[in-house]
Amino acid sequence: MSNEVKYSTALENVDWQQMKSTLAADCFDNGRTPRQLRESFENSYATAIAYADERIIGTARVLSDGVCNAYIVDVWTLTTYRRRGIASTMIKMLFAKLEGEHVYLFTDDAIEFYEQLGFKPQPIGLGKVVGQWLQGESSHGVR
Numbered sequence: 643m644s645n646e647v648k649y650s651t652a653l654e655n656v657d658w659q660q661m662k663s664t665l666a667a668d669c670f671d672n673g674r675t676p677r678q679l680r681e682s683f684e685n686s687y688a689t690a691i692a693y694a695d696e697r698i699i700g701t702a703r704v705l706s707d708g709v710c711n712a713y714i715v716d717v718w719t720l721t722t723y724r725r726r727g728i729a730s731t732m733i734k735m736l737f738a739k740l741e742g743e744h745v746y747l748f749t750d751d752a753i754e755f756y757e758q759l760g761f762k763p764q765p766i767g768l769g770k771v772v773g774q775w776l777q778g779e780s781s782h783g784v785r
């Protein structure tokens with residue numbers, strides 16, 4: 643396991659197939675195809691990807707209106723690289739582009755991780771999938 647971790651906000655050279663297979667092997671695959679992963683990252687307001695030995699070992703991205711409201715998703719560090727500050731670094735890279743904005747997110751069990759970054763529980767969030775998960779036009783890049 644490499645000790646050197648590099649971070650990038652660029653998406654031009656991302657191997658989306660590798661991201662998909664690494665996420666799947668680490669049990670953090672939510673069903674997106676490599677193409678859907680690319681579209682979701684490219685359509686984000688800001689992204690951060692961590693690499694070790696040229697391989698993807700962490701992701702984070704944020705949706706934002708660029709003024710007041712932002713929503714963080716896809717925060718993940720490869721299991722063997724956890725507790726080394728990698729996800730915190732990626733979130734701080736996103737924060738650098740979110741000055742003045744309210745940032746929201748959902749989490750099942752990473753509460754302590756987000757609390758150490760200053761997040762506080764908020765009133766109940768509600769969610770709904772419109773139609774069938776990953777089966778809309780917006781999931782295929784058709785607009």
Ligand SMILES: CC(C)(COP(=O)(O)OP(=O)(O)OC[C@H]1O[C@@H](n2cnc3c(N)ncnc32)[C@H](O)[C@@H]1OP(=O)(O)O)[C@@H](O)C(=O)NCCC(=O)NCCS
Pocket residue numbers: 670717718719720723724725726727728729730731747748749750751752754755756758
């Ligand atoms: C949550 C997750 C992204 C954290 O990634 P990470 O790179 O290990 O996080 P960091 O090393 O930056 O953690 C910084 C601090 O957050 C807290 N923290 C992180 N993971 C924690 C855990 N599992 N339990 C308790 N505290 C935790 C600790 O205070 C930690 O500091 P310490 O290691 O000095 O104690 C990672 O565990 C992960 O990918 N989990 C699966 C995916 C997931 O749940 N993502 C969030 C979806 S909303």
